[in-house]
Amino acid sequence: MSRGTSLRLGILTLAAAAVMLCVTPTSRAVTEALPQRLDDRTFWSLVAEFSEPNGFFRSDNLVSNETVFQHVIPALQQSLTPASAYVGVGPDQNFTYIAAMKPRIAFIVDIRRQNMLLHLMYKALIEQSATRAQFLSRLFSRPVPAGTSDTDTVDAMLSAFQNEEVDGVAFERNLADIHRQLMRRHGFALSAADMGGVDYVYRAFYSAGPDIRYSFGRGAGWQPFPTYKDLMVADDGQGMQRGYLASEDLYRALRDMQERNLIVPLVGDFAGPKALRSVARYLELHHATVTAFYTSNVEQYLFHGDAWQRFYENVAALPINTRSTFIRAFFNNQGRVFSTQPLPGGTLPGAIPIPNGLVPPSGPRSETLLNPIATLLAAYAEGHINSYYDVIELSR
DSSP states (O other): OOHHHHHHHHHHHHHHHHHHHOSSTTOHHHHTTSOSOOOHHHHHHHHHHHOOOOOOOSSOOOSOOOSOGGGGHHHHHHHHOSOSEEEEOSSTHHHHHHHHHOOSEEEEEESOHHHHHHHHHHHHHHHTOSSHHHHHHHHHTOOOOTTOOTTSOHHHHHHHHHTSOOOHHHHHHHHHHHHIIIIIISOOOOOHHHHHHHHHHHHHHHHHGGGOBOOSOOOTTOOOOOBHHHHHTOOOSSSOOOSTTSOHHHHHHHHHHHHTTOEEEEEOOTTSSSHHHHHHHHHHHTTOOEEEEEEETHHHHHTTTTHHHHHHHHHHHSOOOTTOEEEEEEETTSSEEEOSSOOGGGOOOOEEEOOTTOOOOSSOSEEEEEEEHHHHHHHHHTTOOOSHHHHHHTOO
16 A cells, blocks of 8 residues: 555545544543643653654754744634644744643654753743743843833833843852752753753843844844744734733743643654654543644755655644644745735635745745645645645645
8 A cells, every 4th residue: 555545544534533523623522531730750751751862953942033923823713722732843932822722731842852951941930930020030030120010011021121130149049949840849850961951041041131032143134033022022913912921811821731741842853753653642542632733844844855754644643633733934035925915714824926036025034824734634645745835835
């Protein structure tokens, strides 16, 4: 049996199962099977057993370089909430999607072990911080500005923190607290090298403060990368700020998941043999489906070779239903622009080729797109996916 035939049969089976399971897409039978919380031993066993060896990426990627990732949140909330399971990649932009969609469990899968350590640093800081102001104070080792209120906008709060001086004593105290939180309170088996990685990441936030950026160097013609503050004060394109620090309610939703050990960071290559397959088996055992899979622009790199084929085979192993959706970033300096008007039916704008001889317009350097996972897998099984742009053309 050929790969395409085998995958087509799998997709047909999935479609039939989705019809039966998803008349009410988030039925009680699906959601109750997932745990309400993970104990520390189970959480760490998932991290340790599902992870792959550390891989390489050209940037530390401590914060996102995507400025418009909130733009799809209204559509996600309209069609994909409540959510079952969330899978994502990269740093804390995942927190904004998680706070908005409130999945029952989330897995963050990234090729760099440093990303897993970054998420453990965030976990420790968020667990110790009941409010946004306390979190920012610990993240940047700066005192909470006088007059700060829980009702402050995120813009006002971050501007106030920018005016505070860093505190070296607080940095050392906070770093020791992070170590205690992870290794003593939770009992996570982190090596000395791992803790050195946590120290490296935390020192970067201490040194740069709210102006910390995605770290990869910029060549000629590249727009400046956004700062942490830029990302936190962004909105959904309609004037609504939906970042995880936009309100105390959103922050509390994120903190609740962290305290229940339901945001699980893994080391894994999207095309690797273990991480995504392990997530697939876990979700199958717990009768859960992947509601949203945030890929950023990882697929762009996978298409440099044949790794994209292994990735889509891994995706085909994930339990999905008719609502399951890819969230992907597309960087528009590569021969595509995006329409600014909604398509018929209110769907999101799509990718349009730039005619020869025209200069790409200015504006956001990336666009965030949605794509039903089953649609992508069907196109792949039929042999219609041969390049990264084939993937983009399926997205809206």
